[in-house]
Amino acid sequence: MNRREWLARALSGAGAAALAACAGPIEQALSVGIHPFPGYEMLSLARQLGVFDEGAVRLIETPSASASLRALASAVMEGAGLTLDEVLTARSQGLDLVVVCVVDRSLGADAVLGGPALRTLADLAGCRIGVERSATGAVMLDAALAAAGLAPGEVRLLSIASDEHVAYFAAGKIDALVTYDPLRTRLLASGAHELFSSRAIPDRIVDTLALRREALAAKPRAVRALVDAHFAARDAWLAAPAARAAAIAPRLGLGAAQVPAAFAGLELPDRGFNRALFAADAAKLEALARELGAVMLRAGLLGARPDLRGLFDGRFV
16 A cells, blocks of 8 residues: 555445446546545635536546556546556656646645654654555655664564554554544544644655656647646635535544644645746656655665656646
């Protein structure tokens, strides 16, 4: 399993049905998948608000990033909401994905949480730390241990899939956990406390809209409609989050009152910020991807340095 798949089991039936439904011809509509995570919910909100051009874009709800990637690899879907590390992994496996928009930056949504006995990062020495086998998990762990002055060999690492985070923590099978919202919000409410968060490493963890390269050439109008819908819903959310929370809550598995907290650690960049990111041949984004690729190499998540040629296309922001 990959990052942000905490609803995979609960939604597996619905996700399978959705993917089966999209397996047939979809004419000229651009098929794009999203799985439950706050940053991707702007597209779901856009559909509910009626700003989605459903003649141009077909939004498909999947249970997990893995399900989205499988559908992309089999050409059942043409795009998806994915973390940048997921895009790099897919490209290393021969899937030619292109990032067209950055939908969020993690500024606290990803965190290292401790149990009752842990009060500071230094207390992690000798502890059992649960972490998902993903680049995001590797980035967070690497930064947290560096801030604590600890080497990886000074802690005990347990690879834990995201849908097991809450159960492992509640059962006391781990002393600390690398996790993310909305799981972070749920765990903090149940008594966990935060030792480290992505606020300390801005710009390292981003979520994107990524599409198969051939879709950009074949359906540029639909790609623009997709990006426009995201920004329209982003503006509507930021203007009245409390009023929009009930529409987002069910897919996140939260109560409406909890939804704003799940977004508190995310920045949802506007068009101007995106245009700056993609400017000058996307130099800023390429630097981020290069750094992320290096972390993935050290963690054994990639076999070679990623090929970044053609990874970013800023025409649609």
